[in-house]
Amino acid sequence: MNAPSGTSHATAPGEERETPLFVSPLPQPPSRRYSSLGFVRASRRNGLHVWPHDAYERDWVEQRFFGRKRVLLNKPGMIHRVLVENHGNYGRTGTSIRLLRPLLGDGLLLSSGETWKHQRRTIAPALAPKMLPMLARHVAECTGEDVQALAARKGAPFHLLPAIQALALKIAARSMFSLETWEYGPAVRAELVRFFHHHGRARLLDMITPVSMPSFHDIGRARFRRRWSALLDRIIDARERVPDAHGPRDLFDLLRAARDPESGAAFDRAELRDQVATMIVAGHETTALAIFWSLYLLANVRDAQAAVAAEVRDADLSPARAGVMFDALPYTRAVVSEALRLFPPVWTISRQCIAADRVDGLSIAPGTLVLVSPWVLHRHRAHWANPDAFDPSRFLPGAPPPPRFTYLPFGSGPRVCVGAQFALAEATLVLARLIQAFDVELADSDPVRPTAAVTTSPDRAVPFRLKPRGP
Template sequence: MSIAEIIDMPAAHAPLIPPRPPLAPDDLSSLGRLALIRRNAIATWGQRAYEDDVVPGRFFGRSSFILNTPDAIRHVLVENYENYTRTPAGIRVLRPILGEGLLLAEGRAWKNQRRTLAPAFAPRAIPLLVPHMLAATDDAITALREQCGQPVDLREAMQRLTLDIAGRTMFSFEIEKHGAALRGFVNDYGDRLAQPRLLDLILPMGWPSPSDLSRALFRRRWTRFMQKLIAERRAKGAVEGDGALHDLFGLMVAARDPETNEAFTDEQLGDQVSTMILAGHETTATALFWSLYLLALDPATQEKLAAEARRARASGSFDTARLTFTRAVLDETMRLYPPAFLIVRAAAGPDTLAGFHVASRDVVLISPWLLHRHEKLWDQPNAFRPSRFLPGAPPPDRFAYLPFGVGPRVCIGAQFALTEATLALAKLIAEFNVELIDRAPVVPVGVVTTQPDRSPRFRISRRDP
């Protein structure tokens, strides 16, 4: 069956099966794998990775293990998580843009940061930030109305929307005047420095690779930019009063470690702001884009979501509790296109996983992309079926569905991101019918997040009142 036939298949008769990259040979060499990683890490896996519980291998002299069994994943991410740390290559790639923030911190530093930040991202804090989310989405809808009937790049529109939400929820101001610079930083880093090169993989951490020198230059420019945003927020707080600004920055400034009563230093604040803006903005934009793409391919599902969203709008309140089908669409989208497609850990000491001996420095890979499409864990794993996540459906194993990770290091902003994405998607589909102009398949690419290989053009039209 051709891609066009799959795309045009009526959802009422058979579920949509969206395009995905071709499978790699199961016996791919380390150099062949590295070459593919630089183009599309998702395309480095063969059929065994979608069928076997554990896929052992070798990668530049070290044993590696792809884990697809929930019990082994529980062991690595929960029961013995302190034995599994980020790899040197992962630290090299992420530290220049995230610094020593929560995502990269280890040991006691991570525990202190997690305790300190927890109140800012507790469920009770989310309602304070929802007005920022709704206002930014309403402004995005107003701008999109001007493009009805014309080709529109919804990927860029979602990046602008989530960046605006990130700015308003973090700093209480519209970040659009800094948007071009911020997107320039992110695109430049993604294009030049985010993919690991051979020397990143084989050199000890204390030995800088050529890419590390470029990353250090980037780090200096990026840090100055973050400090500029923070200074602007502090100036706004001095004029309007910090107590009047209900945002994440204010919550982080006020946060104290419950054991030591220490606050974040200015340098630590900069790293936390970088982590929250980048992790939240990019991953949520990606989830919204893929949701809109799938809904454009599946008009029946789009109409069902639109009916729910319009009922919520008619009630006078967009409340996530009313948007169960919208949330199911997002959950299924993140199953098929998990924002973070790969978790890589290095063993600090020996261990046993699913009957395999793991030595110190061996590499363990947990891929939500593979796990979410594994043939032993899901019925029709490659099909788009939001009904899997509706109330009353059997819930997936907690260690088989990892859009935000799991265990002590589960994403601290998961509830924030889900609230933001659910409200934004519902408001957008309540307002617009979304269809694709460009019918060529869009293939997911794994770089840092699960990105589309290109930005297709959509057509949007106003729904009847």
């Protein structure tokens, strides 16, 4: 699986494919399966390193995990059973709840049962496709501002990911709050960095003790939760002091006005705070990584970057037109889709079986840890040709779509990411504007490998050069 990098070539619109395709450096799979303790240690170092070679070829992989069964599912019918057909029988694991609740509270990502249904019904209209032009306007405004700042660097090398994370956070904040100057950005980013560094990685006690039994590490998470909630309350207070407009300006207006279509209930203050946290965190960190990996791939594959540049050269990506341009950028969108395949920001989906089930002939006992890993699934030998290679033509109009449940960058089933369409549009529009403005290059030749703890990130700070394009 750890193939060497090939010649930088991808199939652009109207071209015949040439070989070899570009293959990014990858973490080496283990030569044998880990013990339970070895799995925990490997997960903390790099979650992409835990699955052996045969996991990328088999329908499922079973292992023991501290006396319980752990099973990785790769077969589409099995994934459909767990995430769609019988999803109510597979709840979030105690580990994921313990790690994420301090950050997201009881928002849409972590809620369950009737609470989740109420939140989903209430939020879905705010992120309906008809809202895309309003949200795309914020994307275009923020990206345009950052293009000016990046141009002032005049091609000097800099670490790109923090800049993209700051841009994505600004987009998320402005989409949520419409605040032209967002003074809280540095504080929000600092808290998120602190959380991911100190609290976001699962430790042994997090995995083996019930959520109802606080661990030593939960003390620090509780302190973080108090600081984080207070910061979110200050942000909401500031937004509520802004005079009302005649119509919705942002997601905050939409969420504040939203009513459950069945009960008529609105979000109370605590629920509103948790939804704001969920949308800011889930809406900016994963999108920033999708944009970063897209730029990394284009920096390595010059003809693919040239194809994007040709597509966006005369595109009107202004705030007034960005919302209608998304469908006019098929190659740029295909690059983002392929980056999401190769480097899915959410690298694993974990569930715990509640009642005994049978999944395509496999018996699943109560308490079994059931995993679907987009990282493995997107590189599975049975589902993809040249699975480790960068090839945007897989997602161009006219190409056969991936079989269902083999491509899950946003999850699947009732709990699929409610903002998936907006996230794809945002990443596409930002990438289009950046390539329209800059020729993107890597500033060194050191290998870049993905690593995963909470999300799929580069294993080092990667310097880039963004050189302004000529007329």
